[in-house]
Amino acid sequence: MEGLRVEVAGRPLVDGVSLCVLPGRVTALVGASGSGKTTTGLALLGEYPDGARVTGRVDVPAGAVGYVPQHPATALNPARRVGALLRDIARLRGGGSARVREALGRAQLADPDEVLGRYPHQLSGGQQQRVVLAQALLAGARVLVADEPTTGQDVLTKRRMVGELSAVVRQGVGLLLLSHDLDVVRELADEVVVLDGGRVVAAGPAARVLAAVDGGPPAAPPAVRRSRGPRVLGVEALDAAHPGGVGALHGVRLDLHRGECLGLVGRSGSGKTTLGRCVAGLHHRYRGVVTLDGRPLARSLRDRSRAELAAVQYVFQDALASFDGHRAVEEQVARAAVRLRGADRHEALGVARRLLAEVGLPTALTARRPAALSGGELQRAALARALAGAPRVLVCDEITSGLDAASRHTVLDLLAGLRERDGVALVMISHDLDAVRVLADRVAVLDGGRIVRQGGPAEALSGYGWPREEREAPT
Structure with a gap:
């Protein structure tokens, strides 16, 4: 890639980027959310935003670039089972079911x-990511472009993913790694390119460049641990299943009090997201009871009142898939305020812009469609949209996954403030154990x-044994 410039509506997303990905080597792109990492990575696939003006030169082997996106669901057909999709790809390469199983094993899908x-x-977010890697x-x-490949994964799975990417590189595949996880970058990268505002501000051998990279501000200080307020949410004897009768949750009991933060942790596929979706009315295949202020909530959000919908809000891990690609981001946040608060359009737009500013997103950016925002920016916009209902x-x-250090600090600080100022109760599903320790x-x-x-x-965290498993995991 030489002198790549990608401009949309007069705004440069990438400005003069040059880099080289070599066989059996790892080049890492690092930088804050919105710095141009994903735009640069997609250029290797010949993909650019709508209306983009592109100059510069990109040379790649024809048809030989694989892509693992930050939001893996966007690379999977929602109407087809995973097996049918992978078998089609295998047949195109002259293989069959055995090759599919081999690829799934190499991508660390154990079952x-x-x-x-x-x-x-x-599938969980981590499982989706590994299926997409198996596709590639x-x-x-x-050549493999991996956009935040360890995002949304538990410690052990992350270690295995690092090991798998290392093994792929040893087979002569060139890897362009886009990541906020500097520990993963240190372990994998041979060369590092640092982007800021679409421009290269540093480049060279990984050890030299990373030694000069500022890791950003420290984590937000722990919220003040207060005595419990009244119980807001209850989960009683919850058994949940996926279609086909596959069990996902078994006998889960929980409660949550005003202003409290409950951290839900566990390996990918352990049931964390299914539990959160049951609470929010997004997964109705369960037995048991979910209560709000002691009163049972309908299993499906379709059967919940507007007040109940507003009271329990969900921030999705796959932020891109949760937005309408044809409407401006601020319009969608405002729409949530209209539907959940009963605000008029003018008031709702003011609410939307205030909330988006609180998560660090300016109007000039959020007046655009979701595709114009980076993954980390969309995650913050999704949080603002959930807050539009005053839950x-x-x-x-996984709302801190894919965020740079500064954005992560902003989000954690905002969540701590919501607890203290407004008494919002949080269910935090996360593999980011440092963030869980800060808030929960x-x-x-x-x-x-x-x-x-x-x-x-x-x-709870010391008793789970992840540090031992992490040390024993292959690299």
């Missing part, structure tokens, strides 16, 4: 039979759809 029978929305491996990619319970699914009063650890441990952050 291929279970995954092959599911639709993409029935099946297609015989010689009493906020379910946050209590932590519930899920494994195989069951709560296997619950208590204060220090007690």
